[in-house]
Amino acid sequence: MIKQQFNPAMAITSISLASMLMMSSPLLQAGERESLEQLRSTTLNLIDMLVSEGVLSKSKADILKKDAEAARLASAEKDALEKAEKQAEKGEPINEVAAKTVRVQYVPDFIKKEMREEVKKELMTKLNYKAGERLGMPDWIDRIEWTGDVRLRFERDAFAEGNASPLNFTANENRNAAVTNTSEDRDRMRLRARLGANIKINDWLSSGIRMTTGSNVDPVSPNQTMESVDSKFSFALDRVFLKAKLGRRLSATGGRMENPFFGTDLVWDPDLAFDGVFAKYTPELSDTVSAFVTGGVFPIDEIQSSDTNKAKSKWLVGGQAGIQWKTSQVSSKFAVGLYDFQNVEGTLNTVNATDYRDTAPAFRQKGNRTFSINSSYVRSLSPSDNKACAYGGPCGLASKFQQLNVTGQVELLTFNPVHIILTGDYVKNIGFDSNDFANKTGLALGSFKKENQGYQVKLSVGTAKVTNANDWEVFGAYKHLEADAVLDAFTDSDFRLGGTDAKGWILGASYGIDKNAWVSGRWLSADQISGLPLGIDVLMFDLNAKF
Template sequence: MKIKAKNWMIPWLVAGLFSTQAQGVIAGERESLEEVRATTMNLIELLVQEGVLSKEKADALLKQAQAAKQKAQEEAASVAESAAPDAPAAATQSKAIRVQYVPEHVKNEMRAEIEQEVMKKLNYKAGERLGIPEWIDRVEWTGALRLRYQEDMFSDNNVTPADLASNNRQYMQVNNTSEDRQRQRIRALFGANLHINDWLNGGIRFTTGMLQTPVTPNQTEGFSQGKFIFGLDRAFLEAKPYDWLTLTGGRFANPFFTGNQTFNTDLLWDPDLAFDGLVARVNPKLNQHWQLFSTAGAFPIEEIESSDTNKARDKWLYAAQGGIEWTSDNNSKVKLGVAYYDFKNVEGKPREFVGDTRYDATVPLWRQKGNSTFKMNPFGNNCGSQNNPSLCGLASQFQLINFTGEVDLAVFDPVHVILHGAYVKNIGFDQEEILRRTNTLYDEQDEGYEFALMVGHPMIKKLHDWQVFGGYRRLEADAMLDGFTDSNFRLGGTDAKGFYLGAQYGLGKNAWLSSRYVSADEISGLPFSVDTFFLDFNGRF
């Protein structure tokens, strides 16, 4: 047994406490020593159970304590007999108390030292015996599983995929526009929140999903496909030098205020989209009711190796948001924010002569559908095809002004009523500039808005928690980059309008059922309408 210099404490305590009992103590001191005795005996038993102290050694300690107790009793009896002739003295001595005084702070220190050494030995937090390192205490494991049934229902009036692919003004690569589709899908998330020190935290997370899409982590089930893909979705460090300042770098969740994520009221961004780059958040609290918030960051979208033969430039997003939040005495809240998103070098540039490839890399690496497009090769027939979309560029620049507001009424807490609204305008859309660059005149389709209502529990955490919600969304063709929008609304992209209805219900702690129905149509492009029904069984830890 390696309890360092404190090895002597256990036998000393056991023997000393038994002998002290035999000599007699006052009620308060006796009670205190009885507590120490009970603690010591429990520790000995725990040491035996954990294998730190053998059964033989424990028995020897107990025998030693018993012998000390018996010896003390015999000495006490001998003293009493020798003092018998002198009655007054005997009476006085019978009332006398012989206690070796142990100050309270010494006993507390002894308890703490013994407990500390034993807990280290038992590896309660980070000991030697089981070999678990100290940092394990600073890691919080997180995860979630979602089983989904999804049904996509297409309108009879939809055009064919070939029609969408041959449309230079709004090129779309879609495989199906007419046959209803049913899928069983799965999403798995697993990660860890890391507490590095008092001011620095971090996190990593892995998720399912196709590697070529930044938006959806859903994986369609079918065991003939082989193994599901599991990729790194979060990897970041987060410094908090002050209570009001947070600095984050790496790959992390959307840092901007966009609405309530429990029923997905995000007009611009897919809820599963990860942001790369650096971001700073300043959230000073003015008083118990008012708090300011601001966020600013730089986010790389696509790195391009520019050269003499490649004149395209790196694609970036520079963004800032500011706002204010008010909280009432009953925990009702009003939150308002305004954001500016500036996407750099995302618009396409046409070829100037036959064989010119200098600006081909201005084509976006990832798209869904909806944005206005043009054929970058003016000497070809179409800007792309289903098999070769590489010469289809975005017509507009994207500089967005976005307003978001939310009212959370907690008058009937725990049931809340949440009202949400958002508006966006792409002030980078310029008809004349687009006409000069693409030789094509486009209609202004550069605005979007959404409003929604939720009644119920703000988050589904336990059995019988519930919420119902509904909303309407309209996002015009060039109001936002179509590659990063909600992948469930008209199956992703812009140029979409429609409504959604849904409900969620708690089946137990951290387990719930949710359903959502989305009906979305085109705004200005060729006919392409989709109604989608989702039924999800969720679990998290």
């Protein structure tokens, strides 16, 4: 037998209607009196049930019962007196029994409805009741929305034969990167857990807080490798922000928040958090066309400059403008963005000094070309051996980064609920300067390529979001990302295990096994474009759940 869920709001409505009928004034016939007594008994049972469920305190229930009984007796007494007075006026004998009998006359439906709403409103006001919460709970609970998800992953990293040794990556000044494995395949069980709250503070201000697993020194991966030797997983804030609604179409956000720009994982890893402030304006141009403009300032690495440390703080100043067109059959979106990374390139130390040591990047994946920050005096000591990075000296990025990004997406809705989505993304580092690059690296002009462009094309077919049972999606993509097209620190951490100087294919599929639960798989096959030989295939199987 299925037990129905107890509904406090419905119970109070029933009590309100019963109270209205019990307090009506005219006389009752025998059958009507019996029905009213049954209704009165049901109402009292409902009140007792509210008490047993913890929704209503016993003291408040006693008050309700007492008030209802007093009102009923008062109404009955009033009716009896009125009848006795009329009988006396006509000279009729007074029937003592009839004078104490109550009759319920016909009440129109609209009057019943009005009376029911009034009684319900009065009861809820007295009991401090709000729909969806128990009695007496503070109102801030209504203003918090909890969110979270858990992902279990099996990952296999397969390395191609003929890959360069990890020592070659460390010793190669212009391709310096912390690559520790290039030949031994690896199987891992990984986990990601996130728990957050969206908070409505008032009509114009809201906030968000989210905790996640993952390393505290890796800004692009919240994954935690599972192994029993780790007694506890780390759990830290990756979202904490305030958002102000400044108008119908204008908002401003500050703190640590999700990526505010429209794009793909060609430029930004999906898990990357942005620190800083940004504003967004979304005007409507017509019934089917809207625009969006986003601009912000984001600190990357705050550095305390001094006489002995001449490095400057690193910043991102970014802006994007786009347009969206949507009908019942097709939706399209197009945007152009410019992301200016300030002070991220390396600067040569003064001879026999380390005054520009902090121009070296605090976090890297791999791919960006580098040079030795100490090379000005290492070359003078040993011109034939310019490998300061190999001996522990700091390496700086050899290029400036001003990324021009163009992103477009077309979504066909003709076969709804199946959507066909084609996405294209292009990026060019217009800050790359060949002369500056040559001066820093010591390479002769003409001996190197710019390697400052990247693109990605992706086709996806399936339901718009895989959130329910039997929802599905399949997709395929091709990516080509040259060494200095974007900062290797912030691009996708899965494709060739992160970084730039990579090209290859991505295939994947997802299937909903129940509400808010789905399985997915991805295969990413990537090779180097021009750098040291390094081919990596990554296979991932995920079980996802969210709430």
